[in-house]
Amino acid sequence: MAIVNTNAAYPPPHHVLRDLAMQVQSTSTVNRAWLPVTEHVCNERGRVLTGIVATMVDAICGGLAAAIAAPGWIATADLSLHVAHPLIADRELSAAARVRRAGRTTVILESEIFADDDVDTPLAYCTASFSVLQRRESNPILVAGGSDAEPRHAFVGESSEFQTNAYEACGFRYLNDGVVEVNPSEYILNSLGGIQGGVLASLVDAATVNTLGNDFETVDLHLVYVALAKVGPIVAVPTVLQCTPNNGAVSVELRDAGVPRCTTVATSIGARW
Amino acid sequence: MHNGCDLDWCALVSVERVTSYSAEDGRSVGRFLGLSMREVTQPNGPVKLEAQSRVQSAVLDQHGFVHAGALFTMCDCVGGFCGGLGALPDGWVVTTNLMIRTAPTVVASPLVLNSAVLRRGKTSVVTSINVVDAVGAFVAAGTLTSAILVPSDGIAQWDRPARLDMPSEVGGIHFDDWLGISIRDGAVSIELTDELRNPWGIMHGGATSALVDRGAVEAVTHTTGVRERLRTNHVVLHFLAPAKIGPVRASGRVLGTRPDGYLVEVEVFDEGSDNRLVALAVATVAVV
Numbered sequence: 137m138a139i140v141n142t143n144a145a146y147p148p149p150h151h152v153l154r155d156l157a158m159q160v161q162s163t164s165t166v167n168r169a170w171l172p173v174t175e176h177v178c179n180e181r182g183r184v185l186t187g188i189v190a191t192m193v194d195a196i197c198g199g200l201a202a203a204i205a206a207p208g209w210i211a212t213a214d215l216s217l218h219v220a221h222p223l224i225a226d227r228e229l230s231a232a233a234r235v236r237r238a239g240r241t242t243v244i245l246e247s248e249i250f251a252d253d254d255v256d257t258p259l260a261y262c263t264a265s266f267s268v269l270q271r272r273e274s275n276p277i278l279v280a281g282g283s284d285a286e287p288r289h290a291f292v293g294e295s296s297e298f299q300t301n302a303y304e305a306c307g308f309r310y311l312n313d314g315v316v317e318v319n320p321s322e323y324i325l326n327s328l329g330g331i332q333g334g335v336l337a338s339l340v341d342a343a344t345v346n347t348l349g350n351d352f353e354t355v356d357l358h359l360v361y362v363a364l365a366k367v368g369p370i371v372a373v374p375t376v377l378q379c380t381p382n383n384g385a386v387s388v389e390l391r392d393a394g395v396p397r398c399t400t401v402a403t404s405i406g407a408r409w
Numbered sequence: 410m411h412n413g414c415d416l417d418w419c420a421l422v423s424v425e426r427v428t429s430y431s432a433e434d435g436r437s438v439g440r441f442l443g444l445s446m447r448e449v450t451q452p453n454g455p456v457k458l459e460a461q462s463r464v465q466s467a468v469l470d471q472h473g474f475v476h477a478g479a480l481f482t483m484c485d486c487v488g489g490f491c492g493g494l495g496a497l498p499d500g501w502v503v504t505t506n507l508m509i510r511t512a513p514t515v516v517a518s519p520l521v522l523n524s525a526v527l528r529r530g531k532t533s534v535v536t537s538i539n540v541v542d543a544v545g546a547f548v549a550a551g552t553l554t555s556a557i558l559v560p561s562d563g564i565a566q567w568d569r570p571a572r573l574d575m576p577s578e579v580g581g582i583h584f585d586d587w588l589g590i591s592i593r594d595g596a597v598s599i600e601l602t603d604e605l606r607n608p609w610g611i612m613h614g615g616a617t618s619a620l621v622d623r624g625a626v627e628a629v630t631h632t633t634g635v636r637e638r639l640r641t642n643h644v645v646l647h648f649l650a651p652a653k654i655g656p657v658r659a660s661g662r663v664l665g666t667r668p669d670g671y672l673v674e675v676e677v678f679d680e681g682s683d684n685r686l687v688a689l690a691v692a693t694v695a696v697v
Contacts, residue, residue, distance in 0.1 A: 213533075214506055214554065216645040218691045220665025220672045236689055237649040241532045241556075242505065244647055246689065261664055261674060261691060263647055265506060265554075267533070355667055356693065358508045358645055360535055360552045362528040377547055378512050383669035385510050385643075387550060401527060401537065401552055403510055405643065405693070407668040 146276050146327045147292055152306060152335060153195060155298045156188070158291040160196060167200040167233045170288065173225045176298035176305075179345075179353065184223040186354040187338025188302055189231075190215060193247045193262040194334035195291065197233045201243040201266035202276070204235060209275040210243065210266040212333035212361055219260045219355040222409050225251035229259070241268050275327050303342055306335055314347025314374040317393075320366060330364030336400050340388045343372035344404040348384045352406035355383075359402040367394030383407040435608030436575055438615050439486050441587055442468065442479065443577030446490055448570035455526040458491040463577065464518035464542075468584050470640065472697060473515050477641040478622035479584045480549050482615030483522060484509050484538045488553035489614065491524035492534040494571055501564055502534055502555035503607075504614035507646045509538070509551035513697040516542035524553075532557055560609075588616065590623055595631025597623045601655025601681070612652035617677060617688050620659045621646055625673040625692035628661025633671070635696065642670065643693040652688075654681025661692075670695035 147153045156177075161168045169192055171177070177188045194215055201210045223229070233247040243266045248258035298305050307318050316339055318324070324335045341354045371393050377385040383405060390400035446460040460483075468479040485504055492502045521541050528535040533556055540549040589599050599605065599620055607613040622641045630636050661675040670693045677688035 214508075216508070216691065218645075218664070218672055218693075220667070236647070236686070244649060244689070258664060261672070263645065263689065263691065265647065267530075355669070356643060358552075360506075360508075360527070360554065362535060377510060377550055383667075385512075398527065401535075403508060403550065403552075405510075405669060409668060 146274065148322050150323055152191070152324050152332065153292050154294065154296045155302070155305060156192065157295040157297050158192060158195070159288040160199070160291045161286060161288045165234060167196045169196040169231050169291065171229045173228055174298065176300060177302050180350070182224065183353060184225065184229060185302060185338065185341060186217065186219060186223065186357060187334070187341035189223060189229065189249055189260060190217045190337035190341070190357055191332065191334025192229070193217065193231050193233065193249065194264065194337065196231055197245040197247055197262070197264045198266060200233050200235060201245060204238050204243055205266070205268045207271055209269045209271045211269055211328060213242065213265040213267045214358070214360045215262070215264045215333060215337060217260060217262045217337070217357045221257065221259045223259055227252050242266065243268065272328070303338060306338065308339065308342050310342070310346055314343055315371060316343045316346055317369045317371045320368045320370065328364060330366050331370060333361060336361070336365060336390060339370065339372045339390060340402040340404055343374045343388050344386050344406045347374040347376060347386060348379065348406040351408055352384065353409060354404050355407045356405035357402065358404070359400055361400050363392070363397055363399045365390065365392050365399040367392050369393050370399065435606055435610070435613070437604035438482060438607070438613045439575040440577065442483055442486065443575065444483065444486055445574045446487060447572045448494060450570060456491055456495040458487060458494070458524045460487045460522040460524070461519045462522065464516055464520060465577065467582060472513070472638065472640065474513050474640065475516055475520070475548065476584050477511055478619030480511050480540070481507070481509050481618035481622060481644060483520070484540065484549060484551055485553065485615035485618055487522045487524045488536045488538040489555060490573065491526060492536045492553060492555040494567065495526035495529050495534045495536070496555070496557045497567065498564065500557040500559045502557055503609060504553055505533070505556050505648050506554040507551065507614065507618060508644070509549055510643050511549040512547050513640050513642060513695065514546060514548065516546065516548055517544045519543055520548060527552070584619070588619055590620070592627055595627050596658055596660035597627050598656045598658040601652060601657055612655070612657060614648060617648065617652065618644065618646055620657060620677060621675045621688065621690045621692060624659025624661045624675045624677070625694050628663055628673050628675065629671045629694045632663045638697050639694050640697045641692050642695045644690055646688060646690040648688050650685055650687045652677070652679040654679055656680050657687070669693060
């Protein structure tokens with residue numbers, strides 16, 4: 137089964153999904169992706185940003201969920217990412233998404249993330265739930281078909297690459313007290329007109345590190361998407377629940393200051409490896 | 410039948426609820442924990458609930474902390490009841506997704522649990538849960554997502570603001586013993602007794618979360634040999650299908666070791682239903 141987007145309008149030419157430069161390969165049961173690891177998707181210690189991994193798995197899990205939900209469309213309801221080993225790769229990260237449950241209103245998937253050619257030891261594990269929605273005109277059209285042996289191909293057609301740090305490219309602004317905010321722009325919107333679920337996960341990642349300190353890395357992310365983040369600015373406000381010298385638990389609320397309303401509630405764990 | 414509900418859960422409702430259960434059944438779990446819940450919703454505000462649970466030795470672990478599984482169970486009860494009130498008058502709820510972070514601390518009794526509806530959709534409700542002890546110290550926090558279903562025998566009516574008092578019926582039995590957990594080859598199992606069923610007649614979400622807690626700890630012990638001072642401090646749990654028959658078994662796989670503990674994937678199976686996968690979880694087990 138190939139999952140092909142036949143809607144040329146999304147994503148637009150300058151979009152975070154193109155800059156990720158992912159390649160994908162779909163079979164009837166698994167959606168795989170490969171993410172090139174460059175300095176722009178890594179932190180200062182050379183580890184891939186946890187939010188970028190979340191964006192990758194949100195995209196491939198969403199692609200598989202949408203193919204299953206067709207002719208309906210889907211929206212991410214919740215996403216959890218758990219890092220088992222430091223997110224280090226020489227060349228690329230790969231991810232494989234599988235369906236664990238497909239109901240009429242919800243599709244639940246899991247994904248494992250690997251470094252380079254090692255497919256035995258997952259660096260991270262992800263689960264995600266998608267709500268099944270009625271199709272809108274703007275939604276991509278994902279066509280399922282073809283053979284199981286399709287080659288790797290670009291996720292969104294014409295790819296580009298980050299020219300700067302990925303979070304900077306998304307427009308994240310770092311404020312006092314760990315707060316991070318971003319304005320919605322075409323670059324980071326999904327096909328429903330809200331900020332991409334993976335970018336919101338990245339915002340939570342950024343707020344976690346901003347509040348615990350740059351020597352922490354986010355090792356757990358759990359987001360529940362409550363409403364679309366559309367107007368902005370979208371403000372990630374962290375509250376530290378617990379902190380020890382080596383790890384900290386943070387509650388992060390994402391507020392759409394332009395409405396105003398809560399768009400996402402999240403819990404994250406930061407750790408010093 | 411409710412148009413928006415998932416097939417698996419709907420089939421369950423039309424069978425179990427009619428044949429075996431009344432509205433008063435399915436509260437044994439809440440009674441064991443001695444939960445007292447009252448609605449504190451403000452006019453025009455989201456549904457809110459405040460609950461208390463007296464901390465008894467039956468729910469303490471070997472470190473003197475509140476048993477993680479018991480804490481998960483309390484959160485499921487309180488968040489679920491809050492979500493159920495939020496679902497009225499269109500239906501009642503079953504938990505589909507639970508995330509809880511706990512603190513390994515000695516607490517001052519009673520525990521105070523606050524829950525609020527964050528989102529009420531057509532087919533689901535999302536609630537927050539925050540748990541502090543009697544002096545306001547952080548104990549746990551999380552979110553719970555529930556599916557809205559319509560029972561075939563009608564939706565329970567509640568006087569509002571709602572109140573539900575379930576005096577403790579512990580009787581000196583420890584939580585683990587009450588659940589009836591058995592361990593073999595690194596996996597844990599329980600028989601699905603009537604006491605462990607919820608008002609829908611299926612395995613209570615809290616009991617499932619407690620089984621996940623033990624399954625995660627046992628997976629660490631089985632894999633690493635570490636036995637002492639293990640405690641689950643974080644869980645994300647997806648309920649995939651109802652556990653109806655039992656025995657129900659949880660088996661875990663250690664994914665890695667981090668500064669905050671062991672990361673464990675746990676799968677839960679209903680052995681009596683052709684070994685069907687009923688829940689999927691990821692937990693962090695810390696050495697405290």
